[in-house]
Amino acid sequence: MRLATWNVNSLRMRLDHLTDWVQAQQVDVVAVQETKLTDDKFPVAELDSVGYASAFSGQKTYNGVALLTRRSTVGEPANVTVGNPLFDDEQKRLISADVGGLRVTCAYFPNGQEVGSEKYDYKLAWIDALVQWLDSLRDGPPRVLLGDYNIAPDSRDVHDPAQWDGKVLCSEPERERFTRLLQTGFVDAFRLFDQAEKSFSWWDYRMLGFRRNAGLRIDHALVDSRIAGQVRACRIDREPRALEKPSDHAPVVVDIDA
DNA sequence: ATGGCTGCTTTGAGCAGA
Numbered sequence: 001m002r003l004a005t006w007n008v009n010s011l012r013m014r015l016d017h018l019t020d021w022v023q024a025q026q027v028d029v030v031a032v033q034e035t036k037l038t039d040d041k042f043p044v045a046e047l048d049s050v051g052y053a054s055a056f057s058g059q060k061t062y063n064g065v066a067l068l069t070r071r072s073t074v075g076e077p078a079n080v081t082v083g084n085p086l087f088d089d090e091q092k093r094l095i096s097a098d099v100g101g102l103r104v105t106c107a108y109f110p111n112g113q114e115v116g117s118e119k120y121d122y123k124l125a126w127i128d129a130l131v132q133w134l135d136s137l138r139d140g141p142p143r144v145l146l147g148d149y150n151i152a153p154d155s156r157d158v159h160d161p162a163q164w165d166g167k168v169l170c171s172e173p174e175r176e177r178f179t180r181l182l183q184t185g186f187v188d189a190f191r192l193f194d195q196a197e198k199s200f201s202w203w204d205y206r207m208l209g210f211r212r213n214a215g216l217r218i219d220h221a222l223v224d225s226r227i228a229g230q231v232r233a234c235r236i237d238r239e240p241r242a243l244e245k246p247s248d249h250a251p252v253v254v255d256i257d258a
Numbered sequence: 259a260t261g262g263c264t265g266c267t268t269t270g271a272g273c274a275g276a
């Protein structure tokens with residue numbers, strides 16, 4: 001089974017990129033972040049016409065998440081949960097479903113804006129609640145957490161570690177939260193394999209970020225430790241980032257024998 | 259040091275992203 005995560009930065013702007021890509025890559029499950037659409041505007045019919053069923057939770061302007069499943073291989077998302085039952089949140093950042101024997105969660109972690117800000121505190125509290133909830137699901141079906149974590153876990157994941165040292169996305173409390181997620185029984189699928197140095201998943205639109213490869217690895221696929229041995233590959237696909245009018249994020253793909 | 263793109267919005271300057 002091939003799963004992927006992609007922050008599309010507006011599904012309205014990126015629908016063609018997304019449908020082209022999932023078909024070309026034969027993706028079975030894709031977790032989408034920053035749809036920026038209310039549910040009545042979600043392109044159910046367009047996705048259905050290319051063979052994908054969808055579960056989604058959105059709002060106007062900001063946030064918004066979705067899980068798309070390839071009908072011919074994995075069917076429809078089942079037992080869909082919107083949000084975190086342990087955390088009241090008006091922001092639409094989390095959706096989970098059973099797909100192909102896995103409990104798949106799509107997450108759009110808060111950005112945090114600046115260390116010490118109100119938004120940063122919200123980010124840490126949001127992650128703490130996510131850790132608590134996912135920990136409670138350890139005995140259920142194997143979990144997969146796909147999303148834009150807005151955390152670069154390691155200096156390897158940062159184009160210029162000195163410049164980013166201690167800044168939001170790279171601060172110690174955020175990295176500690178990432179470690180806590182791993183400690184609830186996950187592996188970082190990307191780091192199970194040899195990867196090129198300076199592998200990133202996001203590049204600033206400004207200052208020729210992509211051309212200079214001035215990026216961060218903040219989009220991740222965490223896979224339940226119980227099935228770590230079934231992970232066959234994990235890679236970042238930079239190609240969609242080079243298209244006209246791209247998202248600022250590239251998709252991350254993970255292949256699991258399941 | 260600043261802002262540099264992009265998408266969005268009670269359509270137009272300001273917010274937010276990362």
